[in-house]
Amino acid sequence: MLTNDTIKQQLIEKFGDQVQQFQEPYGMLTFEAPKDLNLKVLQFLYDDETLAFRFLTDLQAVHYPDNKGRELAVVYHLHNLTANVRIRFKVFTEIEKPDVYSATALFSGANWMERETYDFYGINFIGHPNLKRILNVDEMDYYPMRKEFPLEEQTRVDKDDDMFGR
Amino acid sequence: MSDHHIKLPEGSIEKQTTTLNLGPTHPATHGVFQNILELDGERIISAEQTVGYIHRAFEKIAEHRPLYQITPLTDRLNYCSAPINNMGWHLTCEKLLGVKTPKRVDYLRIIIMELARISDHLICNSIVGVDTGAYTGFLYVMQYRELIYEIYEEVCGSRLTTNIGRIGGFERNFTNTAFEKLEKFLNEYPKVLKEFENLFTRNRIFMERTIGVGPIGAERALNYGFTGPNLRAAGVDYDVRVHSPYSSYEDFEFEIPVGSTGDCYDRYLVRNGEMWQSLRIIEQAYRKVKEFKGKEAEIFHADVPEYYLPEKKDVYTKMEALIWHFKIVMGEVDIPPGEIYFSVEGGNGELGYYLITDGGRTPYRLHFRRPCFIYYQAYEELTKGSMLSDAIITMSSLNLIAGEMDA
Numbered sequence: 001m002l003t004n005d006t007i008k009q010q011l012i013e014k015f016g017d018q019v020q021q022f023q024e025p026y027g028m029l030t031f032e033a034p035k036d037l038n039l040k041v042l043q044f045l046y047d048d049e050t051l052a053f054r055f056l057t058d059l060q061a062v063h064y065p066d067n068k069g070r071e072l073a074v075v076y077h078l079h080n081l082t083a084n085v086r087i088r089f090k091v092f093t094e095i096e097k098p099d100v101y102s103a104t105a106l107f108s109g110a111n112w113m114e115r116e117t118y119d120f121y122g123i124n125f126i127g128h129p130n131l132k133r134i135l136n137v138d139e140m141d142y143y144p145m146r147k148e149f150p151l152e153e154q155t156r157v158d159k160d161d162d163m164f165g166r
Numbered sequence: 167m168s169d170h171h172i173k174l175p176e177g178s179i180e181k182q183t184t185t186l187n188l189g190p191t192h193p194a195t196h197g198v199f200q201n202i203l204e205l206d207g208e209r210i211i212s213a214e215q216t217v218g219y220i221h222r223a224f225e226k227i228a229e230h231r232p233l234y235q236i237t238p239l240t241d242r243l244n245y246c247s248a249p250i251n252n253m254g255w256h257l258t259c260e261k262l263l264g265v266k267t268p269k270r271v272d273y274l275r276i277i278i279m280e281l282a283r284i285s286d287h288l289i290c291n292s293i294v295g296v297d298t299g300a301y302t303g304f305l306y307v308m309q310y311r312e313l314i315y316e317i318y319e320e321v322c323g324s325r326l327t328t329n330i331g332r333i334g335g336f337e338r339n340f341t342n343t344a345f346e347k348l349e350k351f352l353n354e355y356p357k358v359l360k361e362f363e364n365l366f367t368r369n370r371i372f373m374e375r376t377i378g379v380g381p382i383g384a385e386r387a388l389n390y391g392f393t394g395p396n397l398r399a400a401g402v403d404y405d406v407r408v409h410s411p412y413s414s415y416e417d418f419e420f421e422i423p424v425g426s427t428g429d430c431y432d433r434y435l436v437r438n439g440e441m442w443q444s445l446r447i448i449e450q451a452y453r454k455v456k457e458f459k460g461k462e463a464e465i466f467h468a469d470v471p472e473y474y475l476p477e478k479k480d481v482y483t484k485m486e487a488l489i490w491h492f493k494i495v496m497g498e499v500d501i502p503p504g505e506i507y508f509s510v511e512g513g514n515g516e517l518g519y520y521l522i523t524d525g526g527r528t529p530y531r532l533h534f535r536r537p538c539f540i541y542y543q544a545y546e547e548l549t550k551g552s553m554l555s556d557a558i559i560t561m562s563s564l565n566l567i568a569g570e571m572d573a
Contacts, residue, residue, distance in 0.1 A: 054388065081388075081402075107391065108543070112540065134217060135217065144226060
């Protein structure tokens with residue numbers, strides 16, 4: 001029986017205090033590791049016979065502009081299909097040098113997910129075979145999902161509303 | 167090349183490969199896709215997909231909208247089965263807010279979701295038929311998709327981009343007409359589906375065009391993150407409805423059809439099998455809904471005043487109701503902080519919502535796990551070495567929906 005506690009124990013046994021911030025929001029085990037370790041953790045979760053997290057459900061990034069030094073988070077959602085357990089794994093990186101190792105060697109499906117993450121957050125996946133924009137135009141020179149990028153053009157005046165503001 | 171062949175001059179056409187732009191608006195692609203194919207004769211050497219032609223920045227827009235205003239965005243993901251997307255979003259919000267929906271609401275939702283699944287698979291399978299040269303099936307089933315759309319219309323007022331339901335349930339109870347139309351559908355559709363199968367399943371031309379075309383093994387499919395009918399066609403019985411039941415799916419008897427080779431024919435068979443199972447589920451759900459009598463038969467939403475507009479007569483006469491009306495419409499309801507991943511079995515596979523809230527009025531981050539986007543990257547592997555005409559069938563049998571891919 002694979003429970004959140006056993007997963008947590010095995011991770012701590014293997015990686016010591018490098019894996020930390022264990023939480024269980026709405027029942028899903030969530031933890032983080034240093035970004036240099038992301039492939040080691042993913043590989044361990046993949047290879048271990050009891051853990052066997054071999055299905056990458058989703059990969060995306062989140063931008064926390066106020067977290068100095070760890071502004072960008074890359075979030076992996078992994079699924080063990082036989083035991084039907086999901087976990088969430090995060091690595092944080094600074095925004096000036098957003099380099100994270102690519103998981104494409106482990107999961108073919110990570111290819112486009114990482115391209116999408118690069119496209120919107122500018123995370124540089126080291127080792128990705130074809131890291132270029134996927135949904136936006138190639139000429140774009142900013143990363144639109146970052147929080148500092150406004151939804152609408154700020155110079156517009158036709159939508160100003162004294163009562164409710166824009 | 168051996169010596170007895172005529173020596174061709176350097177750079178002549180026979181020695182070269184051809185680059186073909188398939189799309190972005192080719193009629194056979196059924197959507198805005200571009201494929202740059204490298205062809206040797208008619209065999210595909212490599213394919214490079216370009217996506218993003220209808221990217222609308224839903225994730226960015228969602229960061230600026232209250233929860234209920236995000237539902238119309240989800241419509242436009244997989245627009246062939248919009249109600250599943252809507253329900254998935256409502257269920258995500260309900261899980262975040264800790265709302266418990268009444269059983270009747272769950273069953274009504276299941277009816278709508280399974281109808282949506284049928285209309286989704288119906289389109290996909292009949293389009294595969296069109297691409298193999300059989301137009302009749304497509305035209306024939308279209309009137310039953312129409313009937314499904316009439317049921318949506320009766321429930322929520324719209325047909326394609328439905329915006330159906332609310333956080334907590336439905337906007338109003340199902341009318342009698344809606345149930346009558348559902349009964350009509352349940353009576354007539356099995357015959358039609360049988361006939362549709364007669365047209366295709368053992369049709370020699372159809373079989374020869376689809377068997378062994380665009381195959382993928384279970385191992386590769388899982389590695390690529392396949393879900394839904396395309397994964398099940400490869401022989402993996404993963405279905406979100408069974409693995410992590412939502413909206414009371416655990417109360418229903420149904421099977422998961424699986425294939426073995428993961429080719430176009432298996433994908434077709436799995437989708438057809440799923441339509442029969444969906445019919446079974448709808449019949450059971452309708453029977454369960456009919457068991458609610460009297461006051462219970464009038465329940466169509468959970469008690470979530472923050473997300474339900476008060477009665478209009480109260481809004482006109484009572485201060486409190488007026489304030490709530492204003493707050494809800496302007497999206498001034500605070501969302502509790504949390505981090506949540508929730509998924510439903512969409513028409514194409516696991517449709518996931520990753521939602522982070524920080525206590526404001528809008529999500530801090532919302533990510534849609536779009537099954538189409540994830541499995542389309544396997545297209546090159548699926549079509550490599552096959553004929554151009556097979557690539558077209560592979561594309562339609564994957565059920566690629568541009569709206570879902572580009573979000």
